[in-house]
Amino acid sequence: MKIKILYRGILITIAAIVIIALIPFGSNNIAINYIERSSGELKTEKVYGEAWLAWLYNNPIGELTTSTLVKRKFLSDWYGSQMDKPNSAEKIEGFVETYNIDLSICQKQEFDSFNDFFYRKLISDAREIDADSISVVSPADGKVLAYSNIKNEDFIVKGYKFNVKTFFQNPSLSDMYADGSLMIIRLCPTDYHRYHFPVSGIISIDTLINGDYYSVSPIALRKKAELISLNKRSYSVINTIEFGDVIMSEVAATMVGSMINTYSDNSIIKGEEKGYFKFGGSTVVLFFKKGSIKIDNDLLENTRKGLETEIKMGERIAIKATL
DSSP: OHHHHHHHHHHHHHHHHHHHHTOOSOOSSSOOEEEETTTTEEEEOOOTTHHHHHHHHHSHHHHHHIIIIITOHHHHHHHHHHHTSGGGGGGHHHHHHHHTOOGGGBSOSOOSSHHHHHTOOBOTTSSOOOOOTTEEEOSSSEEEEEESOTTTSOBSBTTOOOOHHHHHOOHHHHHHHTTSEEEEEEEOTTSOOEEEOSSOEEEEEEEEEOOBOOOOSHHHHTTOGGGGGTBOEEEEEEEETTTEEEEEEEEOOTTOOOEEEOOOOSEEOTTOEEEEEOSSOEEEEEEEOTTSEEEOHHHHHHHHTTOEEEEOTTOEEEEEOOO
16 A cells, blocks of 8 residues: 555656646737736736646646646645755746846845745835825735625626635634625736735734645636635734724745745734745735725726736725725
């Protein structure tokens, strides 16, 4: 029996190596359109591993591979460990060139590994934090979907409602946020991968929920919208004066083996770093109680059209609701 288990493990490992080796930088097979907030223009995302994602979530054999192998923790952990090795730094130059990464705003331009580059820090003035005390800011660089009432609005795919009970696995929290506001900030592999607090306040609860490692790309979510509630995730409840209790959650995804929190004090300030993701695309989700905020109109309008909006960490995304 032990030999059989060992043999199966070897086969799975070999399959993992082959699969990862085949991941391409990207090709234009499936269009992911979004609105660039700074210009208002419609853009098409240059997706890392696009052909691979399309195969995993739109091909019967790919779907089987996803459900049996790709979603597993060990594969993301293994690939993450490869990105920590010094020789992984060889991938950086091609990645920077392909995706036009601006290294001039980074604290350093040379890196010890791909992960060292991936969760790079920015110089202090690279992102301006909206200082208004009644504003909520984006916790990360990425693309946002915004919903003013979780209960009344479709999420990603027409007809699917976001399930707060499945996401929180906490009945009391689920009841409090069931008809609240929801904002989903998706970080693709080409984004700055540190996440920051969207509001100031006191952290009262920190929770980790183990789960799978599905992709949270629109390519995957169009096929199976509930994936975001199946993945490993953590969330913090932030007590604020302006907005009541705000929940900030970090969601892992395929090839994201680690979410590393770096903050040390439960008394937090808007724009302060909370932590970072290691290699892979990932997501930050914000929850607000009903009537506590007013989400910026452009984000709501773009979401109604089925489009994400590209934003930068520190930009205003909502303000305190007024009676």
